[in-house]
Amino acid sequence: MEKVRARSTDQMRPLEKTGPRPIHKFLSFLVFLAGGIGLPAPMVLAEDAAGAHDLFKKCAVCHEIGTNARNKVGPHLNGLDGRTAGTVDRYKYSRAVKKAGGGGLRWNAETLTEYLRKPRAFLKGTRMSFAGMKDPDQLAELVAWLIGFSADGKAGSMANSDKTELLGASASALEGDPEYGEYIAGECVTCHQISGKEDGIPSITGWPKENFIHALVEYKNKLRANPVMQTVTSRLGDEEMAALAAYFATLKHK
Amino acid sequence: MKLNRRHFLSATGAGVATLAMPSLGLGQAKPKVVVIGGGAGGATAARYIAKDSKGKIAVTLIEASKRYYTCFFSNLYLGGFRDYASIGHGYDTLAADHGVNVVHDWATGIDAGAKKIMLASGASVSYDRLVLSPGIDMKYDSVPGYSAEAQGRMPHAWKSGTQVQQLRSQVENMREGGTFVMVPPPNPFRCPPGPYERISMIAHILKQKNPSAKIIVVDPKPKFSKQALFQEGWEAHYPDMIEWLGPDIHGGIKNVNPDTMEIETDLETFKADAASVVPAQKAGSIAMAAGVTDGDWAPIVPASMQAKGDPNIYVLGDASIAAAMPKSGFSANSQAKVAANAIRGELTGSKVFPARFSNTCWSLIATDDGVKVGANYGAGSEKIEVVDKFISKTGEDEAVRKATYEESEGWYKGITTDMFG
Numbered sequence: 001m002e003k004v005r006a007r008s009t010d011q012m013r014p015l016e017k018t019g020p021r022p023i024h025k026f027l028s029f030l031v032f033l034a035g036g037i038g039l040p041a042p043m044v045l046a047e048d049a050a051g052a053h054d055l056f057k058k059c060a061v062c063h064e065i066g067t068n069a070r071n072k073v074g075p076h077l078n079g080l081d082g083r084t085a086g087t088v089d090r091y092k093y094s095r096a097v098k099k100a101g102g103g104g105l106r107w108n109a110e111t112l113t114e115y116l117r118k119p120r121a122f123l124k125g126t127r128m129s130f131a132g133m134k135d136p137d138q139l140a141e142l143v144a145w146l147i148g149f150s151a152d153g154k155a156g157s158m159a160n161s162d163k164t165e166l167l168g169a170s171a172s173a174l175e176g177d178p179e180y181g182e183y184i185a186g187e188c189v190t191c192h193q194i195s196g197k198e199d200g201i202p203s204i205t206g207w208p209k210e211n212f213i214h215a216l217v218e219y220k221n222k223l224r225a226n227p228v229m230q231t232v233t234s235r236l237g238d239e240e241m242a243a244l245a246a247y248f249a250t251l252k253h254k
Numbered sequence: 255m256k257l258n259r260r261h262f263l264s265a266t267g268a269g270v271a272t273l274a275m276p277s278l279g280l281g282q283a284k285p286k287v288v289v290i291g292g293g294a295g296g297a298t299a300a301r302y303i304a305k306d307s308k309g310k311i312a313v314t315l316i317e318a319s320k321r322y323y324t325c326f327f328s329n330l331y332l333g334g335f336r337d338y339a340s341i342g343h344g345y346d347t348l349a350a351d352h353g354v355n356v357v358h359d360w361a362t363g364i365d366a367g368a369k370k371i372m373l374a375s376g377a378s379v380s381y382d383r384l385v386l387s388p389g390i391d392m393k394y395d396s397v398p399g400y401s402a403e404a405q406g407r408m409p410h411a412w413k414s415g416t417q418v419q420q421l422r423s424q425v426e427n428m429r430e431g432g433t434f435v436m437v438p439p440p441n442p443f444r445c446p447p448g449p450y451e452r453i454s455m456i457a458h459i460l461k462q463k464n465p466s467a468k469i470i471v472v473d474p475k476p477k478f479s480k481q482a483l484f485q486e487g488w489e490a491h492y493p494d495m496i497e498w499l500g501p502d503i504h505g506g507i508k509n510v511n512p513d514t515m516e517i518e519t520d521l522e523t524f525k526a527d528a529a530s531v532v533p534a535q536k537a538g539s540i541a542m543a544a545g546v547t548d549g550d551w552a553p554i555v556p557a558s559m560q561a562k563g564d565p566n567i568y569v570l571g572d573a574s575i576a577a578a579m580p581k582s583g584f585s586a587n588s589q590a591k592v593a594a595n596a597i598r599g600e601l602t603g604s605k606v607f608p609a610r611f612s613n614t615c616w617s618l619i620a621t622d623d624g625v626k627v628g629a630n631y632g633a634g635s636e637k638i639e640v641v642d643k644f645i646s647k648t649g650e651d652e653a654v655r656k657a658t659y660e661e662s663e664g665w666y667k668g669i670t671t672d673m674f675g
């Protein structure tokens with residue numbers, strides 16, 4: 001347990017978003033750990049994963065994770081890292097979670113840790129009936145394990161936020177032309193109401209630029225499932241994404 | 255200082271030619287755009303030109319009806335998923351919020367040389383740019399025996415309105431175990447998946463109210479939109495109820511008789527208890543009157559939706575030849591924004607961006623079983639061309655289909671808000 005604690009503390013540090021890492025921090029740390037205590041790596045991996053997996057049993061009442069995970073009472077948890085809150089396809093979120101996502105909340109090691117520590121305090125109005133996880137070590141262990149799952153449900157893969165951050169970086173660096181954005185937005189507002197109202201299609205009004213681009217990049221790279229959005233984003237270049245993000249960021253919910 | 259017209263004249267004098275509004279005569283305060291047809295294409299165009307020009311362009315919308323009942327989701331009304339009032343929309347917001355001058359009248363003719371429109375009321379309206387989005391007219395004689403008079407007995411119900419309500423009551427009043435016959439139109443026509451969604455929705459009603467009834471589809475086409483998806487859905491939800499016959503099976507439609515309710519084909523004569531016959535189609539008559547059609551439809555310049563024959567006229571929606579784009583409300587709405595951008599650029603010098611079009615058609619097969627097909631498009635030099643496309647898959651799980659249906663409801667709210675404000 002000593003060793004696990006040490007690793008957990010490491011996980012608590014905010015992730016640096018500088019570029020892709022060849023493997024997830026979690027895995028590399030395990031390898032380091034394994035070396036440190038002189039055990040063959042696979043054993044530690046198995047043991048540790050079992051620990052996190054045990055912790056996950058609390059969540060598994062409502063959530064699935066891994067290959068073929070589906071939405072149950074709660075949304076599936078694949079590809080959690082870097083995902084905007086409230087955006088799993090075909091899951092009906094509470095207004096609170098949708099609103100938080102619209103306001104820019106994205107899941108990563110930090111935000112998930114905060115959330116799972118005391119869900120209702122972090123996100124008032126969430127429907128998730130989980131009181132919270134007090135033990136910081138267990139919490140860190142669980143979070144590290146959760147965010148290791150890629151969008152297609154592979155455990156221990158490179159964090160999605162790293163991938164899409166990198167992909168979206170070139171668009172985010174541009175100063176978008178809101179006039180161009182308003183024109184291209186013609187394609188969006190046939191479905192997404194400009195007022196921010198939702199009737200079966202999520203609001204995209206008033207999102208922070210970075211989140212907006214992030215979501216587009218995820219669709220373009222098919223990390224999100226909806227084929228309409230995959231098609232819409234397929235021809236958006238950096239300039240178009242930056243322009244759209246600039247335009248939608250200027251709008252207010254009515 | 256506010257310039258009145260006299261000031262304006264003396265202040266500009268010979269400098270007029272340098273104005274960014276080349277088509278403007280001095281006699282006009284503002285450039286005038288007139289839109290004929292307040293449907294998916296026309297309402298959107300009027301709204302976008304008025305909204306985005308911020309008062310610099312005077313927009314008049316000429317629409318015959320006071321209330322527009324969408325064809326989209328009229329099938330959901332047939333299936334009992336919507337009430338009729340929920341698919342009706344008015345023009346008040348276009349007038350109040352965007353300053354569109356809405357005129358409820360019927361345009362009878364166009365003098366393209368004089369840039370003038372004649373109205374049924376006897377009035378006339380002049381324009382600098384004209385947008386035509388009149389939708390479709392029926393070619394009744396494309397189905398032997400069918401006519402405008404036959405519509406009451408065998409409604410096409412392809413222009414929404416009272417025919418859709420008639421059709422629903424005819425289906426509901428069929429005798430027990432009776433036969434409903436659907437004759438879909440030949441290509442090209444408004445809403446390619448529409449006839450098949452209609453069949454699904456009628457099957458849905460019959461399954462509840464008249465489960466031993468049968469549906470026979472006498473199709474002039476050998477294949478149809480989303481065929482695999484529809485046929486899979488029919489098997490699953492309405493086994494043994496629907497029989498689809500392509501031309502290689504029925505051998506050709508020889509006659510329909512609204513008095514005896516018979517549909518005669520080479521294979522056999524079907525006796526119907528209720529029927530919907532949708533004939534071939536062509537651009538709304540005002541497009542013909544404007545002289546911008548070639549055959550049944552109006553060819554356009556893909557980059558702007560300008561009529562090929564007349565640079566002052568734009569044609570949107572079903573009436574146009576939009577090549578790869580299907581005739582749908584979504585397409586018409588998308589084309590309207592490209593045209594609005596181009597027209598504003600011409601009349602006020604605003605930035606004109608490259609044309610980009612898109613479309614998605616959702617169809618409902620049964621409760622919570624929605625499917626979709628869609629694409630985006632760009633302007634080729636001659637035609638509108640596909641950039642990327644998708645279609646729902648057969649065998650998708652229930653959650654996906656349910657989400658697709660819910661998404662279609664969101665789209666309906668979205669597009670009608672985008673059209674009418």
Ligand SMILES: Cc1cc2nc3c(=O)[nH]c(=O)nc-3n(C[C@H](O)[C@H](O)[C@H](O)COP(=O)(O)OP(=O)(O)OC[C@H]3O[C@@H](n4cnc5c(N)ncnc54)[C@H](O)[C@@H]3O)c2cc1C
Pocket residue numbers: 290291292293294295296316317318319322324325326327328329359360361362387388389390411412413414444445448449452538539540570571572573581582583584585586614615616
């Ligand atoms: C059963 C059915 C289901 C459909 N489902 C879908 C769907 O799910 N999704 C989708 O995108 N599309 C759907 N469509 C297609 C869609 O309705 C049409 O493609 C769309 O309405 C075309 O828009 P438009 O502007 O060309 O014509 P319209 O929307 O028909 O508008 C034309 C308007 O012009 C007016 N008008 C015509 N001539 C004159 C004149 N001379 N003077 C004054 N006014 C005039 C008419 O009154 C009418 O209001 C469906 C169609 C049908 C029949």
